[in-house]
Amino acid sequence: MRALPLSLLLGIAPLPLQTALADDTARVYNVPRGELAASLIRFASQAGVSLSVAPALVNGRQSAGLVGEYSVEGGFAQLLAGSGLRLQAVGQDAYTLVAAPQGADVLEITPTTVTGAAQGNVAGESYAGGQVARRSSQGLLGARDFMDTPFSMTTYTSETAKNQQARTLGDLVASDPAVRTTNPAGGRFEQFTIRGFSLFNSDVSYNGLYGILPTYSIDMEMAERVDILRGPSQLINGISPRGSVGGGINVVPKRATDAPINEFTASYASDSQAGGAVDVGRRFGEDNRFGIRLNAVKQAGDTTWDEQSVDRQMAVLGLDFRGERLRLSADVGHTERDTDAPQERVQVGANARVPGANHVRDNYAQGWSKARTEDTFGAFNGEYDLSDSVMVYGSIGARESNHDFLRHNVSVTNDAGDFDVLPRDFTRDESVRTATVGVRNWFQTGPVSHEVNLAASHFYMDFTNGGARYARGRSNLYAPTATPTPANPTRQDPEVYTENRFDGVALSDTLGFFDDRLLLTLGARWQRVKVDDWSDGVRGDTGYDEEKLSPSAGVLYKLTDELSVYANYLEGLSQGKIAPSTSINEDEIFPPFISRQVEVGAKYDLGSLAITAAAFRIKQPAYETNALTRTFGPNGKRENNGVELSVFGEPLPGVRLLGGVMYIDSELTGTSAGAFDGNRAPATPELNVNLGAEWDVPALPGLTLTGRGIYSSSQYLDQANSKEIDSWERFDVGARYAFKVQGKAVTLRANVENVLDKRYWASAGASDDSEPGLTLATPRTYLVSATVGF
Structure with missing residues (x-):
């Protein structure tokens, strides 16, 4: 009888030198009891091996499952105990099952042992080279290997963030060609584009929950993995708070591993930012069921820009329990970030040319400007196996935030670079409550496998904006002039209070045909968006209450164990845009809109x-x-047609690659009177290129040299395509050295970002024109750190 492949060859990545301190032949598994075939599928998928078996050998058989740390063959031995079957190797990481000879010991396989050396999250198993994880969290659809996913995704590991010395999410995404940062690194907040569409920090999810993470900046010390999904993600996680449509970013919290974690990292960044971070984790109890992980960081000092300093601190505590059927986790965190003289985007007036970035040598932000943010957040997650094929799950989360800014816009009015300094005191208080519950069911109907998911989600956020305006001053982009510290307000802004309520119910089914070589995912999410606002206690007239059913579909076919092809159609309802502070209709709320994506692709492993x-x-x-009236609003449609190519892994021993290319043809249609039809959408470069490489020096074990190049082509500032910024490129270099001192692991790192110290406009602003303006690149920056195990 024909053998059936029960899982793809997933591959186990070698650990980087500085983390490969324990035997990686064993790791943690949790496979519930049930049908033998289902248990073998789960274990083989988690273990990263290929298994083929004739259906007649496993039909009707049961397995007791397994919980604990096992080698691959030791795990199979446990699952096959008493079955009369024996494991037989047929190649590297490839096995089949055969009937054991009568009277033979069915556990007679390659000798293995169960040890306590396993590390890491099975769902986040690293790919070759350790920079990218094989599996990613996909909300409603669960955790899946990238080769089994009908979407374009990349999952960056904590090791990547650590080795790049990424302090915030903006530092980490510099490795991804589909993502660009659209706000100055020394600004009040971070913002991004994915596939040419804006993604706000508030749309970054935390273990699948929106709105939990800090609104303005996310510290990378808290992240075990960062999943980047390209394309509308409403089916997976529901409506995002700000309606991002180009893709989604999910931060996965850290968990304690079976090996104790004791690390301290001392860091320094130019001009004089010094800090320290601790990472401590323990597991305890029977079978190490309970875990605790603490990550904390404090960093403060001056940046490369004069007058500017950043003080950031973060603490996140993660708790988890892993039982035979019940899995629980809880995370609670607090972050504070104080920035003096934060930079703003540079707006260009109708009568001014695009300023020359190479001539901007000093910080144009006033010394009295500031940004103070404080966020406290928490989340609780649980999963319970009702049976061997049914799992229920749920998550709840909350956040309270207080933000206080004293800022001014930078709107250049002439070719000389002059701009008015209009001080504004701006406060924002936010409160978020969110929850999701669901059930996942695996079953067979004849030769077709099913994974059915049903989930309901709720999101609530209210926020209050207020502040005051002060007397105007005058400065210059190229020769900044200090203006008096604002003292007496000339105008009080109205207090604006807004409530957002998003509710949704989603249903999906992933059907497997031909032994799961063909996977068809069909789903839909009903979404309701309700927004209300008040100004000085008077209810506004721009609120709305709308709902829609959004279908999605994806199909993936495994041509071989190494090659998958896929296609998808994704549709979603997004919250309407809010007029920015740079417009005369500030805070006006626009109706929700629908985004649609069609995608085809291939993956070769x-x-x-x-x-x-x-x-x-x-x-x-x-x-x-509008350039003349300064009124914000819809004007036509935009269509982004693009192609992407990504690469990651370790093609040669000691040589790792990470990067890719993205090309986008972005066109406007249906604009007012057809004035801008056929033009390119603002802030959308045609070509992005990112390529990073690492080389382990053979002559000195432990030494790794790194390099990265980033390129973006030219961008327009406006729909009229009348103003344009030049293309730019940035080069980074670095080195790290891993060694041991008295049995303790030590890693020294040194990186230089923008090593050529090039001055350029990195972005023409938000692609949806909600916050137009130029983003000035960060000058050459030195980063050094030392991580010590204790």
Whole structure:
């Protein structure tokens, strides 16, 4: 009888030198009791091996499951105990099952042992090279290997963040060609684009929950993994708070591993930022069921820009329990970030040319400007196996935030670089409550496998904006002039209070045909968006209450164990845009809109190197701030047609690659009177290129040299395509050295970002024109750190 492949060759990545301190032949598994075939599928998928078996050998058989730390063959031995079957190796990381000879010991396989050396989250198993994880969290659809996913995704590991010395999310995404940062690194907040569409920090999810993470900046010390999904993600996680449509970012919290974690990292960044971070984790109790992980950081000092300093601190505590059927986790965190003289985007007036970035040598932010943010957040997650094939799950989360800014816009009015300094005191208080519950069921109908998911979600956020305006001053972009510290307000802004309520119910089914070589995912999410606002206690007239059913579909076919091809259609309802502070209709709320994506792609896994390619089309309404009236509102539609190519892995021993290319043709249609039809959408470069490489020096074990190049082509500032910034490139270099001192692991790191100290405009602003303006690149920056085990 024909043998059936029960899982793909997933591959186990070698650990980087500085983390490969324990035997990686054993790891933690949790496979519930049930049908033998289902148990073998789960174990083989988690273990990263290929298993083939004739159906007649396993039909009707049961397995007691397993919980604990096992080698691959030791785990199979446990699952096959008493079955009369024996494991037989047929290649590297490839096995089959055969009937044991009568009277033979069915556990007679390669000798293995169960040890306490396993580390890491099974769902986040690293790919070759350790920079990218094989599996990612996909909300409603659960955790899946990238080769089994009909979407374009990349999951960056904590080791990548650590080795790049990434302090915030903006530092980490510099490795991804589909993502660009659209706000100055020394600014009040971070903001991004994915596939040319804006993504706000508030749309970054935390273990699948929106709105939990800090609104303005996310510290990377808290992240075990960062999942980047390209394309509308409403089916997976529901409506995001700010309606991002180009993709989604999910931060996965850290968990205690079976090996104790004791690390301290001392860091320094130019000009004089010094800090320290601790990472401590323990597991205890029977079978190490209970875990606790603490990550904390404090960093303060001056940046490369004069007058500017940043003081950031963070503490996140993660708790978890892993039982035979019940799995629980809780995370609670607090972050504070104080920035003096934060930079703003540079707006360009109708009568001014684009300023020369190379001539901007000093910080144009006033010394009295400031940004103070404080966020406290928490989340609780649980899973319970009702049976061997049914699991229920749920998550709840909350956040309280207080933000206080004293800022001014930078709007250049002439070619000389002059701008008015209009001080504004701005406060914002936010409160978020969110929850999701669901059930997942695995079953067979004849030759077709099913994974059915049903989930309901609720999101609530209210926020209050207030502040005051002060007397104007005058400064210059190229020769900044200090203005008096604001003292007496000339005008009080109205207090604006807004409530957002998003509710949704989603249903999906992933059907497997031909022994799961063909996977068809069909789903839909009913979404309701309700927004209300008040100004000085008077209810506004721009609130709304709308709902829609959004279908989605994805299909993936495994041509071989190494090659998958896929296609998807994703549709979602997004919250309407809010007029920015730079417009005269500030805080006006616009109705929700629908975004749609069609994508086809392929993924090739060579075991040591993965290559993914995708072609996509995304449509959504276009918005603009009118250059003459300064009124913000919709104007036509924008369509982004693009192709992506990504690469990651370790193609040669000691040589690692990470990066890719993205090309986008972004076109405006249906604009007012057809004035801008056929033009390119603002802030959307045609070409992005990122390529990073690492080389372990053979002559000196433990030494790794790194390099990275980043390129973006030119961008327009406006729908009229009348103003344009030049293309730019940035080069980073670095080195790290891993060694041991008295049995303790030590890693020294040194990186130089923008090593050529090039001055350029990195972005033309938000792609939806909600916050137009130029983002000035950060000058050459030195980063050094030392991580010591204790």
